[in-house]
Amino acid sequence: NPRLYSGMQPSADSLQLGNYLGALSPWKRLQEDHDAFFSVVDLHAITVPQDPSTLREKIRRTAAQYIAGGISPDKSTLYVQSHVPAHTELAWILNTITGFGEAGRMTQFKDKSSRYGTDAASVGLFAYPVLMAADILLYQTEVVPVGDDQRQHIELTRDLADRFNSRFGETFTIPEARIGGNEARIYDLQNPTSKMSKSGESxxxxxxxxxxxxxxxxxxxxxxxxxxxxxxxxxxxxxxxxxxxxxxxxxxxxxxxxxxxxxxxxxxxxxxxxxxxxxxxxxxxxxxxxxELMADPAELDRLLARNAQRANEVAEATLDTVYDRIGLLRRA
Ligand code: TYM
CATH class of the missing domain: 1.10.240.10 (Tyrosyl-Transfer RNA Synthetase)
Incomplete structure (x- = not known):
């Protein structure tokens, strides 16, 4: 089955309807005929300020909503991004082949940084799409099902994969975005020209x-x-x-x-x-x-740990190849 990868940020107490229609419900269908990896991208969430006393709960809630929305942790690999260190390791390497201007052209960064101001907007927020590229490329992903707002990030991911392959030799699969129809762009009910968003104001x-x-x-x-x-x-x-x-x-x-x-x-x-x-x-x-799932956080944590193991195996294999290609010493 073709490899599939996607993720969501645990940046609110609940997902919103756009996440459900643009992502979760297509994921549920696609997991039937794909080798699917779904992550809770906690390291992406901290690119804007998060309260440490509630973040852990949000991470579990996001995972619980994946399962409740139909993602099967037996069919698919459902894990937490920070449990797989290869994500940040590959992100660093991809940072070194990403243009400063190229990253600065990402519209989501421009929107968010103008909301937070240039000093409050972190380097992490700037590098956010590179971490996303690392997420996808580590798993030799063919298909990335996302809502319409992620289109530009997938384009960047493809560019980076292509650039790495031509500089250092064939390493990464070039992924393709899978973006639905009208349901891939759901708008705010009170302000139907701006998209529905977890960080929305109304x-x-x-x-x-x-x-x-x-x-x-x-x-x-x-x-x-x-x-x-x-x-x-x-x-x-x-x-x-x-x-x-x-x-x-x-x-x-x-x-x-x-x-x-x-x-x-x-x-x-x-x-x-x-x-x-x-x-x-x-x-x-x-x-x-x-x-129900959140009533037993220990069981949820065990499930996430189990799934992270499988993710780690796949991710480490890609990272070994990457280190080798760019001329680092093989790690013991
Ligand atoms: P995030 O957490 O903002 O959103 C998760 C998914 O929901 C989709 N979505 C929407 N779809 C339709 N209408 C809306 N109003 C709407 N709002 C959100 C998003 O397009 C997304 O598919 N950068 C990503 C997370 C990410 C990721 C990845 C995705 C990190 N690494 C690797 C795919 C592959 C994000 O912030 O999604």
């Missing part, structure tokens, strides 16, 4: 996977729409309704055409009510299962 605009299903249903009912009352997909002129259609389609597996036809001439009431129910019915069981 409490009513973000659907949290682990939130009370009733609260989530209410947020859908109150989502911003428009005055024309027609359920139709038009990202330019009807961003709110289009976003709700992407969510509906992503959760139900029905096409946007099918959904718009079903609500033709009915206004937004029935459409929102059905979507609110769909969101609550989909995320409710994920919440329950994740809560």
């Amino acid at each position: 409490p009513a605009g973000i659907i949290w996977v682990l939130d009370d299903p009733k609260v989530n249903a209410k947020k859908i009912m109150r989502a911003v729409t428009d005055a024309d009352g027609v359920v139709a997909f038009d990202r330019e002129n009807k961003p709110g309704v289009s976003n709700l259609l992407s969510i509906f389609s992503g959760l139900s597996g029905r096409t946007v055409e099918d959904i718009t036809a079903a609500y033709d001439g009915q206004g937004y009431g029935a459409f929102k009510k059905d979507l609110a129910e769909l969101v609550a019915d989909t995320l409710g069981p994920v919440r329950e299962h994740a809560n």
Whole structure:
């Protein structure tokens, strides 16, 4: 089976609906016919300030949501990034072949650093995409399923792999991004031209996977729409309704055409009510299962340790080749 790699940051108490639709739910399908590795990228999360007293809990919660969302720790390798030292080791080496300007052109870095200011924005934040490239390349990954916002980072990963291969000899597989359709870009419910994000600012605009299903249903009912009352997909002129259609389609597996036809001439009431129910019915069981898993943190930790062992074996093999290619002495 083709090798697959992806990860999410444990940067909030819960994943948000965009993580679920753009990543977790495609991962669940893809693990069936791929040799899949999924990491909780804790070292990425600390590139912006994190509270040490809650970070550990967030890491476990993220892992629990992977499993509750359908990732099987028997079929797939599900582990915590910092448990595999090869990630930071390869990241250092890739840093040495990454252009300063090249890293500076990453739009996610530009957005985040402008939010934090140049001094609060760390060198770690700047090097973030290089660590991401290391994550992917260590596993000789062919497929990287991500949301649309990660497109540029995968491009950089491909460039770095290609550059390393041509300077030092064939070492890395060149990975490909697998980005879905409308569900790969879910927007904030209150501000439907900016993406839904764990670090987003509008409490009513973000659907949290682990939130009370009733609260989530209410947020859908109150989502911003428009005055024309027609359920139709038009990202330019009807961003709110289009976003709700992407969510509906992503959760139900029905096409946007099918959904718009079903609500033709009915206004937004029935459409929102059905979507609110769909969101609550989909995320409710994920919440329950994740809560069960979190009730036994020791068992969760054991599972993550077991999976990290397998990840370590694969990653170490690539790192040995890399050290050899660039002329370092073989480690004892
Ligand atoms: P992160 O933690 O921001 O997001 C995790 C995944 O969720 C997707 N996503 C979305 N999809 C649709 N609509 C949205 N509004 C939305 N918001 C987030 C993201 O595209 C992502 O797939 N850099 C990565 C984590 C990472 C990684 C990797 C991914 C680190 N190493 C290696 C793949 C391979 C990130 O910050 O994701």
